[in-house]
Amino acid sequence: MTQNPKRYTITAALPYTNGPIHIGHLAGVYVPADIYSRYLRLQGKDVAFICGSDEHGVAISMKAKKEGVTPQEVIDKYDGIIRKSFADFGISFNNYSRTSAKIHHDTASEFFRTLYDKGDFIEEVTEQLYDAKANQFLADRFVVGTCPKCDNPEAYGDQCEKCGSTLNATDLINPKSTITGETPILKETKHWFLPLDRYSDFLTKWILEGHKNDWKPNVYGQVKSWIDGGLEPRAVTRDLDWGIDVPVEGAEGKKLYVWFDAPIGYISSTKEWAAREGKDWEPYWKDEETKLVHFIGKDNIVFHCIIFPAMLKAEGSYILPDNVPANEFLNLEGNKLSTSKNWAVWLHEYLEEFPDKQDVLRYALTSNAPETKDNDFTWKDFQARNNNELVAIFGNFVNRVVVLTNKYYDGVIPTPNEFTEIDEQTLAELKAYPAVISSSVERYRFREALGELMNVARLGNKYLADEEPWKVMKDNPERVKTQMYVALQIAAALSVLAEPFLPFTAAKLSKILNLGDLKEHFEGFSKFLKERHQDANDIIIDKTLGWNDISENSDLIPAGHKIGEAELLFAKIEDEEIQKQIDKLEATKTANIAENQKAEPQKDLIQFEDFAKMDIRIGTILEAEKMPKANKLLVLKVDTGIDVRTIVSGIAESFSPEEIIGKRVSVLANLAPRALRGVESQGMILMTTNAEGKLVFVNPDADAPNGATVN
């Protein structure tokens, strides 16, 4: 990649159409990608910002089955909601497509066919998991089981979301069909595998050696651990009835694996855009002078840094991403965001409940973005960021400037007199900001960049507070002209520098300042502006100034120009509005608990002799320690009254060893011993779950000696 790219192809992870967009998606992917794209456009760069709905795969089929509708109905519903909420939120995609579109089916088929014809796949008949009751092969989310790497009991057939490992369904321990709950059998079927092991050297050289310094440590680290762990061939076809047909003979009834077709969606979406704009799509994907950047969340790293690059490399004519600045995860009020548990702030609901406050959410999500570690969104923080930062710093500065200009000069910008040293210094500092913010944005540090933007507003506030034009006006009105002129330059600069982060505010500010009337004045400024307007006419941009104008030009907003009336950029958010949101989340929590409390149906009847076979004793935990290299297991020494024995218990995520020493417990003492990770467990501790789903011990409610029997 050249130092000065000719064009940029920026992709944002294709959202999966099994639910609407929530704040986690926004903070992880779409807001940073949008900031980056808007920033580059203000630099006059040629940008294709590409996205679309991801509409294949098992989760869609499952959702359709569960709701008794067709997969098509599922994807149409969510594609509609997602598309509209992105548009209303101002995510400035150049194109938003969908993987059910014909252009995508054609592109993905052709891609597969090219690799097939070149002999890049291994064709193999293997035994795969099969649900005999549902007459269906089980892959991906159709099967859950215990992850062989981290013991997570809810790993999927293709991935463990807990430890991030990519899996084959047959790797799962105790697999269960999610359709019928049955234990699957093994059945032979033919599939095509991408031999990732053949790309290990290429990936090592390209990423581990080539991008050690410029890729984020979380991304680099994940890639390294996969490569070090040894890459294996991976099936890229599935026995399914929803998806893109495998375009070769003998593959009837088989579909492409969703993670094979989804990233190709970036290419088909680019094609769709180029056709509409009368452009050639190929340079955006095949020219070495194009910078390709993938914005994703951390669970997508393997697909964008290993599998998709291997596919592109195999095809041979494509460029590779220059960077994959994946974010960690955002949580909500201390808990993992979850579509199925409705634990989320949904974008389409936010837009209804907080009309015209898109920028407040963008601001809160960016200032707290999970760039280096998982972060938490709280409504209190959202409120504080709005009231203490947007209102008190940014809004306050702009409002003072506009109100005073109207009050003193009827809105006409005064001609400045000689600048003082403070004026010169302030203007010089202002000119330095574009480079400061650029440096952060270009290293994908959007939080830092936003902090610097706010420093521009702080610069303005400090200038006014130090100079106090409202006091000087009495004795020295000539001086006030210069002061207001300087402050107005800062306000004009803010309308440009804020655009990537707070596009609605920037547009409002440039309207208040009537920058649209200054076309002639700006003639000599950014030469690129006209081009950009034609280029990006599918995106609402009413900018007249470019990024670099701030540092290259004095007199951004000239004397004699008339600005408009003051209008508040941000309004205070009251406690009641925040409480409403907190109450809504509480209601979700209560509903989830009620849902969980639905008791399981009674099991089949047994005889007393069956029960009498169980020897349940009261005991005491004497010692407890963590099982090395296992997240869930504790190794306990338990006094059962009969003896002191070792019991391995899967409770490490709910209890620390220290807190359970001395705990009274019920033990199933005559359970046949079983080796867990090489430690023999001699019995089982009885546990139940409380209303919040947390594990709790089953023990006598009054004292009973160790060894007392339960019957």
Ligand SMILES: Nc1ncnc2c1ncn2[C@@H]1O[C@H](COP(=O)(O)OP(=O)(O)OP(=O)(O)O)[C@@H](O)[C@H]1O
């Ligand atoms: N809480 C989150 N924080 C940051 N990024 C997230 C979060 N949740 C999802 N993402 C990212 O958003 C993008 C789009 O997500 P996608 O539509 O695939 O849904 P998902 O929530 O990851 O999937 P699912 O819930 O269906 O497993 C992905 O790149 C994903 O990594």
Ligand SMILES: [Zn+2]
């Ligand atoms: Zn795992």
